[in-house]
Amino acid sequence: MSKPLKQIKLGAFLMQTGHHIAAWRHPQAQADAGANFAHYAELACRAEAAKFDAIFFADSVGVKTSDPATLARTARADTLEPLTLLPALAAVTERIGLIGTASTTFNEPYNLARKFATLDLISGGRAGWNLVTSNSDFEAKNFNYEKQLEHEQRYERAGEFHDVVVGLWDTWEDNALVRNKESGVFYDVNKLHVLNHKGKHFSVRGPLNVARSPQGRPVVVQAGASETGRELAARTAEVIFVAHQTLGEAKSFYADIKERVKRYGRSPDDVKIMPGIFPVIGRTQAEAEEKFEQLQNLIHPEVGVSLLSNMIGADLSGYPVDGPLPDLPETNGGQSRQQLLVDLARRENLNIRQLYLRISGARGHQQIVGTPARVADQLQQWFEEGGADGFNIMSPWLPGGLDDFIEGVVPELRRRGLFRTEYEGTTLRENLGLKQPKPLISKDVPSPVLQVDSHPA
Amino acid sequence: MSKPLKQIKLGAFLMQTGHHIAAWRHPQAQADAGANFAHYAELACRAEAAKFDAIFFADSVGVKTSDPATLARTARADTLEPLTLLPALAAVTERIGLIGTASTTFNEPYNLARKFATLDLISGGRAGWNLVTSNSDFEAKNFNYEKQLEHEQRYERAGEFHDVVVGLWDTWEDNALVRNKESGVFYDVNKLHVLNHKGKHFSVRGPLNVARSPQGRPVVVQAGASETGRELAARTAEVIFVAHQTLGEAKSFYADIKERVKRYGRSPDDVKIMPGIFPVIGRTQAEAEEKFEQLQNLIHPEVGVSLLSNMIGADLSGYPVDGPLPDLPETNGGQSRQQLLVDLARRENLNIRQLYLRISGARGHQQIVGTPARVADQLQQWFEEGGADGFNIMSPWLPGGLDDFIEGVVPELRRRGLFRTEYEGTTLRENLGLKQPKPLISKDVPSPVLQVDSHPA
Incomplete structure (x- = not known):
């Protein structure tokens, strides 16, 4: 089989002991993974x-305070903060991308x-930034609020937040840093700019005090599937992480996003769509089902109902x-996720137990x-029929579940010419096949704006 | 000489290419150090x-936007964010403490x-947290303000910020995490607490979603020398990083702080006072002076005056x-630092050039x-006469200046019995000789507060 032009992109979404809610109880799971x-x-x-291509970490800025006894039966409250964990992982790796989730709701863009x-x-x-909004009351209560912000308000803030962050990354032009010991010029003053952003949610002057990176900017990742979320993603995301149950849903979402991006003057190739996949792998079908059954049997009903309640x-x-x-x-929270679950239950006539068993992993x-x-x-079908770029x-559960994928599925994808045998580049952007962006500011603002006189504010 | 009961504590305050303003131009300096x-x-x-004992990183949340041409002759705008750098350094070290500066003015405590x-x-x-306030307009402008907050307001917020952070660290009791795969109990629900802080600046419910650390809590470091800063430090700091020009000043500050801490029910040993030292080291006095002269000659007058203006x-x-x-x-900014510089100039009758040359390094x-x-x-004298704990x-300049200290001064201190030959413990707290704190919350709140019913807010 000849190598296809495009290959599947793969992220490893690492969640403590694993994505199955009872993963930590698995005999081979690392129970203290969270710390x-x-x-x-x-x-x-x-x-x-x-x-x-990358490892990927989700995030939440709080501990769910309802139903404490049930929560105490899960590993969910015992986490490391992704933006502190990822630099440590950067030090022990050389080529893999490092994508961390960070909320636009309770942070400052600078x-x-x-x-x-x-x-x-x-x-x-x-580096990659999974841009999210925080949509729960238990998170809001850690940040001076009693209730979460409204859906539209969160997304409006998120959009402006994104623009400020990208604007700050662009305050340093490529090659601004001269570092000429003889002349004594450390950087070219004409290549460092202020941002002077004044918007509805933020007023941020800049410049950033961190230089421009080898890939121009960190890769922007998103996961919103609501109408507002799709619009924001079409305008700003370079990778979209999404949840689908069926190929039909995946194809419809894929086509919709690839069409939307054009309205923002972007190419469909500028956005990679990567649905989440929860694979339970065995050498035979029976072994795979047995492995899954083993995990499902570890779910306490209290935990199952609580998980479903939280998601829905x-x-x-x-x-x-x-x-x-x-x-x-x-609900004002994740609207798209609730609908997804309700549709699933109605479509397959699932009762509460069946529904929580169904979603306890994936x-x-x-x-x-x-x-x-x-x-x-399945990966090949979704990829080739226009449901996914990766x-x-x-x-x-971890590490065993990842090992199963690496030892079983990765070689199979390679045999089919669908996955790389070596990294194409050194940056996440190169490996994902994304363009290196040019700084926006330098084109719009011809003169150095890093001068108090010309900007008396 | 017999080993004294107490030994000198040493921090390595790492600043890009070095602390001298012209360090980056030094022939052996790593000019691209900042990135x-x-x-x-x-x-x-x-x-x-x-x-x-530790490496130490300062921080600033902005680039000074006045006098851009001068700034472009320094390495100051080219930095890495300490709380992202330190985890990466944690991955390549095993025993040394990791102290990072983070502002209470433009962050959220959670x-x-x-x-x-x-x-x-x-x-x-x-881990150690150097708790600071942000005292410049150029930083404020990156966070929706036009002007920096007033001195007293910053410190009031800083004090409450500290209490919330420590309170959140205490929401997990020691040994709360059971992780019993058989029983299915991940943590003891009676050992996880909410904070329910409601104060003037912050309303934070908790609990924290990161477990308690091996040293109980990260070490709290401070550097404020104003009256308000000293009071906050006496109440909350475990290490104080401070600037002194003379042994007299150092002794006076040391005695003052050690007395103040008692008013907060703390022992003088609960706070380690560590003045900054800028050493230029040569095998002979003449060689040391020659090295210093070499650096001083690299300062452009524009840079010198600008540095002094900024500090004063x-x-x-x-x-x-x-x-x-x-x-x-x-000034509303660093009051104590301005007075220090004015006193120095008056005492020694220094003109502007002499003053900037004097402070360009230290x-x-x-x-x-x-x-x-x-x-x-000098270190021995300050240590033994009650001016410093370390x-x-x-x-x-770096790395050469640190090498000079390690190869010359460290062995000399060891010969005198004043510095360790091996780490005493595995945590920063153990090496600094600081107590391991007990969680405060568990004593005050006997029942688990992680229940929505008992706290309907």
């Missing part, structure tokens, strides 16, 4: 040896711009666990239980 | 091999508490460089130009 740097270092090195720019320099151009944005603990999903009030993402060939078949692999 | 992780990794490893807690877990209990909080560019320091208006800290024995003599070493 164990060596565990993450090992995972990052294994993913890099397998030539994954702080975040610096941190990602620093990670990008430390890693030699391997409504308390289901009062309903019979073997009864149907009740009608739900519309959490709304595509779940594949089978042999390496079967997993590869996939974010959500291993059920 | 070069390998440079910092090398320095951290050397400091660790020499058994320094975000900062998580980051330091994560650094502490990643490093096995080696007033624009001196209009005054004759060989004339006297003019009378200055009182920036108000004690400058010692001499042989290793002479440097060791010192923060501000190498003139």
Whole structure:
């Protein structure tokens, strides 16, 4: 088989002990993963040896304070902050991308711009920012609010936040740093700019005090699937991480986004769409199903109902666990996720227990239980039929689940010519096949604006 | 000589190419230090091999936008963000402490508490937080303000910020994490608490989503020398980094702080006072002076005047460089630093050029130009006469200046029994001789507060 022009991009979405809610109880799971740097270092090195494009970390800025007894049966409250973990992982890896989630709702753009720019320099151009909004009351209560911000308000702030961060990254032009010891000129004063952003949510002058990175800017990643989220992603995202249950959904989303980006003067290739995949892999179908069953049996019903309630944005603990999903009030939180779950329950006539068992691993993402060939078949189909540019692999438990994928599926994809055997470049941007952006500011502002006189504000 | 009961604590204050303003032009300086992780990794490893207690990083959340041409002759705008750099350094070191500066003025306590807690877990209990306030307009303009906050307002916010951060670190009790795979209990629900802080500046519920560290809490470091700064430090600091020109000043400050801490129910040993020292070291006095002269000759007068203006909080560019320091208006910025510089100029009758030459390296800290024995003599005197518990070493240029200290002064201090030959412990707290704090919350709140019902807010 000849090598196809494009190959599948792969992210390793690392979540503590694994994505399955009971993963930490798995006999081979690293139960203290949430606070164990060596565990993450090992995972990052294994993913890099397998030539994954990136490792990926989710984030939340709080601990869910409802239902404490149930929460205490999960590993969810025991985490490391991604933007502190990723630099440490940068130091023990050389080529793999490092994508961290950071909220636009409870941060300041100057702080975040610096941190990602620093990670990008430390890693030699391997940083990515998964831009999210924070959509829960328990997070809001850690930041002077009683309630989460409204959906539209969060996205409006997120859009402006993005523009400020990118603007700050662009305050240094490429090659601004001269560092000429003889002349005594450290940087070219004409290549450092202020931003002077004054918007509805932010007023930020700049410039950034961290230089431009080897890949121009960190890669911007997003996951919003609502109408507002899609518009923001079409305008700003370079990678979209998304949850789909069926190829139909995936193709529809893919086509929609690739069309939307054109309206912002971007090329469809400027955005890589990577659905999450939750693979449970066995040498035979029976072995894969047995592995999955083993994990499912470790879920306490309290934990299952609580997980579902949290994801669906409504308390289901009062309903019979073997009864149907009740009608739900519309939520201000993740709207798209609630609808996804309701559709799934209605489509397949699942009761509450069946629904929580269904999402306890993949959490709304595509779940594949089978042999390496079967997993590869599905990835290939989604990739070739216009549902995905790549996939974010959500291993059920760690490290074993990731090992299964690396040892089984990666070689299978390579045999089919669908996955790399060596990194194409040294930066995340090069490996993902994304353009290196030019600084925007330098074109619009011909003269150096780093002068108080010309900008008396 | 018998080993004294207490020994000198040593920090390596690492600043890009070095603390001297012209350091980057030094023939052996790493000019691209500000964006070069390998440079910092090398320095951290050397400091660790020499058994320094900690490496220390300053921080600023902006680029000074006045006088751009002068700034472009310095390395000051080209930095890495300390809380992103330190985790990467944690991954390449094993025992040395990792102290980073972070502003209480333009951060949220929940975000900062998580980051330091994560650094502490990643490093096995080696994290320290240098708590500062941001006192310049150019920083304020990056965070929606036109002017810096008033001195008293900054410190009031800083005090409450500290209390929230420590409170969040205390939301997890020691040994809360059970991780019992058989019973399915991940943590003891009675050992995780909410904070429910409601204050003037912050409303933060908690708990933190990062577990308690091996040293209980990251070490809290401060540098404020004003009356308000001293009070805050006496109440909250475990290490104080301070600038003194004379032993008299150092003794007076030391005695004052050690007395003040008692009023907060703390022991004088709970606070370690570490003045900054800028050592230029040669095998002979003449060689040391020659090295210093070499650096001084690299300062452009524009850079010197600008540096002084910035430190003193007033624009001196209009005054004759060989004339006297003019009378200055009182500043809202670093009050204590301005007074220090004015006193120095008056005491020694220095003109502007002489004053900027004087502070271009040490920036108000004690400058010692001499042989290793002479440097060791001064450190010993300050230590034994009640002026210091240790010192923060501000190498003139890097890496050479730090090498000079490690190869010359460290062995000399060891010969005198004044510095360790091996780390006493594995955590920063153990090496500094600081107590391991008990969580405060668990004593005050007997029942688990992680229950929505009992706290309906």
